[in-house]
Amino acid sequence: QVQLVESGGGLVQPGGSLRLSCAASGFTFKNYWMYWVRQAPGKGLEWVSTITPNGNTYYVDSVKGRFTISRDNAKNTLYLQMNSLKAEDTAVYYCAKDREGRNRGQGTQVTVSS
Numbered sequence: 001q002v003q004l005v006e007s008g009g010g011l012v013q014p015g016g017s018l019r020l021s022c023a024a025s026g027f028t029f030k031n032y033w034m035y036w037v038r039q040a041p042g043k044g045l046e047w048v049s050t051i052t053p054n055g056n057t058y059y060v061d062s063v064k065g066r067f068t069i070s071r072d073n074a075k076n077t078l079y080l081q082m083n084s085l086k087a088e089d090t091a092v093y094y095c096a097k098d099r100e101g102r103n104r105g106q107g108t109q110v111t112v113s114s
Contacts, residue, residue: 002027005095010109012109014113016112017085020110022036034051035081036079037093085110093109
């Protein structure tokens with residue numbers, strides 16, 4: 001069965017960085033578009049970023065220039081490098097097989113606060 005396991009979240013000060021990882025199993029990872037979505041406190045799921053099987057990337061405007069999505073198909077792992085973090089980036093971050101986040105992992109908490 002499909003498993004997506006996120007890690008790497010934590011508490012960071014504004015302006016800091018974190019790198020999230022997502023270990024994927026149960027499907028042919030290299031063939032799939034993969035996504036990061038997030039859910040801020042009291043809000044719905046928000047699409048953050050997409051990477052295609054051949055490495056094309058897309059971002060929501062609010063994270064462009066600060067976040068970088070990448071993948072290692074040999075390790076079946078998805079990454080999200082987050083730099084220049086802001087308080088409004090505080091959320092639970094999920095990796096997902098679809099943009100809406102219907103098929104997603106358990107999530108990892110990112111808190112940006114001084």
